[in-house]
Each structure stands twice: as structure tokens, then as C-alpha cells.
Amino acid sequence: MRIPIDSSSTAPLYRQIQDFLRDQISQGLLEPGAKLPSTRRLAKDLGISRITVKNAYLNLESEGLITSWEGSGTYVMVPIHSTTVSSSDQIPSWPAWQRAFESDDHPESQEDNRGPEPVDMISFTGVGDSQEYPILEFTRALKAVIRRQGEQAFNYGAFDGGYLPLRATLAQILASQGVKAPPENVLITSGSQQALSLICQTLLNPGDVVIVEKPTYNLALDLFRALNLKIVGVPLDEEGMQVDRLETILNKYSPRLIYTIPNFQNPSGVCLSGTRRRQLANLADRFNVPIVEDDFVGDLRYDGRALPAVKALDPGGRVIYIGTFSKMLMPGLRMGYLVAEGPVYAQLVKAKRVRDLTSSPLLQRTLYEFVTVGRYQMHLRRSIKRYRKRRDAVLAAITEFLPEVHAIRPSGGLFVWAALPEGYSSRQLLPLALEQGTEYAPGDIFFPYPAKGLRYLRLNFATQSEETIREGIQRLAAAFSRMAV
Numbered sequence: 001m002r003i004p005i006d007s008s009s010t011a012p013l014y015r016q017i018q019d020f021l022r023d024q025i026s027q028g029l030l031e032p033g034a035k036l037p038s039t040r041r042l043a044k045d046l047g048i049s050r051i052t053v054k055n056a057y058l059n060l061e062s063e064g065l066i067t068s069w070e071g072s073g074t075y076v077m078v079p080i081h082s083t084t085v086s087s088s089d090q091i092p093s094w095p096a097w098q099r100a101f102e103s104d105d106h107p108e109s110q111e112d113n114r115g116p117e118p119v120d121m122i123s124f125t126g127v128g129d130s131q132e133y134p135i136l137e138f139t140r141a142l143k144a145v146i147r148r149q150g151e152q153a154f155n156y157g158a159f160d161g162g163y164l165p166l167r168a169t170l171a172q173i174l175a176s177q178g179v180k181a182p183p184e185n186v187l188i189t190s191g192s193q194q195a196l197s198l199i200c201q202t203l204l205n206p207g208d209v210v211i212v213e214k215p216t217y218n219l220a221l222d223l224f225r226a227l228n229l230k231i232v233g234v235p236l237d238e239e240g241m242q243v244d245r246l247e248t249i250l251n252k253y254s255p256r257l258i259y260t261i262p263n264f265q266n267p268s269g270v271c272l273s274g275t276r277r278r279q280l281a282n283l284a285d286r287f288n289v290p291i292v293e294d295d296f297v298g299d300l301r302y303d304g305r306a307l308p309a310v311k312a313l314d315p316g317g318r319v320i321y322i323g324t325f326s327k328m329l330m331p332g333l334r335m336g337y338l339v340a341e342g343p344v345y346a347q348l349v350k351a352k353r354v355r356d357l358t359s360s361p362l363l364q365r366t367l368y369e370f371v372t373v374g375r376y377q378m379h380l381r382r383s384i385k386r387y388r389k390r391r392d393a394v395l396a397a398i399t400e401f402l403p404e405v406h407a408i409r410p411s412g413g414l415f416v417w418a419a420l421p422e423g424y425s426s427r428q429l430l431p432l433a434l435e436q437g438t439e440y441a442p443g444d445i446f447f448p449y450p451a452k453g454l455r456y457l458r459l460n461f462a463t464q465s466e467e468t469i470r471e472g473i474q475r476l477a478a479a480f481s482r483m484a485v
């Protein structure tokens, strides 16, 4: 079989293969029942590794497009919604209003949103370890809520800040971190992504300038781009945002928002130092600029003492704090929140109401049940113990197998941020890494101007066991050595 492969493309080889086969199947060029070449044969024909072909096949299988029969081969499946339209009918003619969107396909920095990885792949992407999700305990809490409060839980509830007992519990948790917030200032959102989105849509207009750390969370960048905001980055070092550079930037750009991730930053893993937290809060106050403090993973601390939240330094109404249960519990809950005081709080509640009315009352109540019986804290303690070892394992493996790579040691969170030697590109390394059976998030997606991030890569160490991490870094080292020659 001839599959056009572009080894200079940024798309990994296995995705090129699977996209090509998917197109062939959807256009009817590969008919249901057609036999595909064996992975060995196709790998040989294309001059690539067998694991690459296997990964493409596994993904197509999980999409339900092909199936493998032990000892017989791999076949194109009969589509579940089989239609009788001819292949030429399948190229849709969109109405004019749809065609207007066709040219508007600006590339988004993708990560975190993919399905399960092929079995052989050691992936350093993603968030927490899904095998450790407390599914049974959560199911128990869910059943208890349905049994005791089914009627209320399946109703809308009030379109206000969310389920009040959950907000009160969050207020208590936050108070223990120095953030004094009455439950009336907490708004439950669909993940912290929605919290950020509501804030931007309430406070900002197209063309406004938003200040970010450089690098920063890629989907925050995508959100800012989608809202046509101008993004200005402040470089960071091992103590977080270089706040001493901020005053000049504030003077020059008159920004309307500062977005910061002070704890175990995504992607760099660094924490904003205590001194800089105070400087940042003071500067933002002096320049009358709101701060959004994104504390997405602050409870996952492996060593050292917690620093005061920037919000804890706020005399009131300067900082909007956002948090989430995605990383410390399970992202599929879509449970996040924001804390804001002053007139803006009511505006944010209104913004939430008109966008999705409310976050699921059933899940809010279940989360409350789960947290108040102490299961959340137990899960957190277990995760900290487990992830600390994994953090140590990834750093040790980098020192052993990739001594050329500089990695920052994070004192918590999920990520190790690593730099290849000057002149190397993590984008070019990625297809080689995939061929070796490992992957990571390339650094460019975390920069307002991607070209700046080419040397870097982000490794999530939380999702794999220590042995697998070691094996994964060895694979990465093998890929790197192929690039180095």
C-alpha cells in the first residue's frame, strides 16, 4: 500500500498514517471488509518502524473503523450507520453560512484532550493518573446523593453561585490557605477553563492587552486568541514571573488583565517566590489592573512550605482566584470555581447563567459529599505520595539518560519543563520520539509566539509508574541520539 508520508511534517508519522487510512475509508476507497496490510508489511513498505504502524492501527480500531482478527489480519469495518450514498455524495456541499468558517481554521495548540494512548506508548502528556481515579468511592457518594436528595439533585437549582454547601466547603479549604472568602464570593464553574473564560468575557474587549507568563498554559493562550486579545508575555525564571520587568510593560501596554499561575506553573513547574507575589500584587494595585490567579494544582506539593496565595495578599477585589478539581481529583467532573469580591462577582454570576445556566447540581452535590466525608483529602494524600516518587524518577532518569537536557526540578504539580541543548527543536524530536514509543508536549504551544519555545518540552510525570517513566526517558534518549547524529 502506498501512503504518502511527509517526514518533515510536524504531524507524527502514526497520525499521518491513520489520517490517510481514515480518509480512504470515509471516501469509500477502502471498502468494508477490505484487508489491510499487516503491520510488519506496511512498516517495511514505508520504511518506518512497526510500532508506528501499530499505533495508527490501534487508534483506528478504537475509532471503530477497523478490526483485527487474531491470526487472520486487519479489516475495514462495516460502518455502524451504514448508508447507501455513493462516495461522491459524501463530500458535502455546505450552505453558504457554513462555508464562511472554512478559511477560519487557525491552528490551536492541542494537548490534554486526546483519548487513551495506544497500549505501547509511554506518554508524558495528559494530567493525573486515570488508573488511580477514586471511581468506586465517587460512585458511592453519587449513589448516596441520588438516594437521599435525588429530587433536588436532578433539578436545576437556583441560577446563582452554585450549591451553597459546596461553596462553603471551598471557602473553608481556601481559608486554610490564607484566602478569606465567604461562600457568597465563590462561583462554581464548569472547570477553571470556564472560570477564566467568564472573567475574560466580563472584563475585556477585543484588542485589550492581557499579560501572561512566558511560557504559559496553552489553552489560556487559545482562549485569549479566540477573544481577539493582545497577549504580552513576561519571561519567567525559576522563581516565576520576572516581576521586575513588569512595571515597564505595564507602562508601555496599559494591559487590562494579568494572568498568572503562581504554583507549579503550567508548563514550567516553577513557583512564584513570596517576594514576587507581594511585588505583583502591589504593582497590579498601583496600575489598577485585575489579576487572575490560576491555582490549578496548588495542593499537590511534594516538598517545601506553601507560599501565600496572591489572593491572600489582596485587601479585597483586586485578585480573582480560580481553582479546579480536574488535576487533584478528576477532570471529567468539570468542577471548577472562582473567588471574586465586589460588583464584578454579580456580573460573573450573570455571565455564567446566560452561558450554561448552572454547573450540574448532581455533580456539585456529589462532590460536596465526597469532600466532606474526607475522601478528597485521602485521595490527595495518596496522590502526593505517588507523584512525588514519579517526579524523582523522571528527574533521575533525565540525569542518567539525557545529561544534555536541562530540567527544572518542580516542588509540586505534574510537570517537568526541560530544555534541549541550544539549536535543537523539540518539534523535530517529536516524530522520532513517537517512533520510539513515547511522547510529550512540545514547548512551542506554551508561548504567545511559538517560535520562542522550540527548544523546550513539557513532561507530565504523574501518569506513569516509576519503571515506565525510566523506560520512557530511555526511549526519549534513543530518539534524541538519532537526532544528534
Ligand code: PMP
Pocket (backbone or CB within 6 Å): 112, 190, 191, 192, 193, 194, 217, 261, 266, 294, 296, 323, 324, 325, 326, 331, 334, 335, 336
Ligand atoms: N489552568 C491550567 C493551568 C490548566 O493546566 C488547566 C487544564 N489543563 C486549566 C486551567 C483548566 O482546567 P479545567 O477546566 O479542567 O479546570
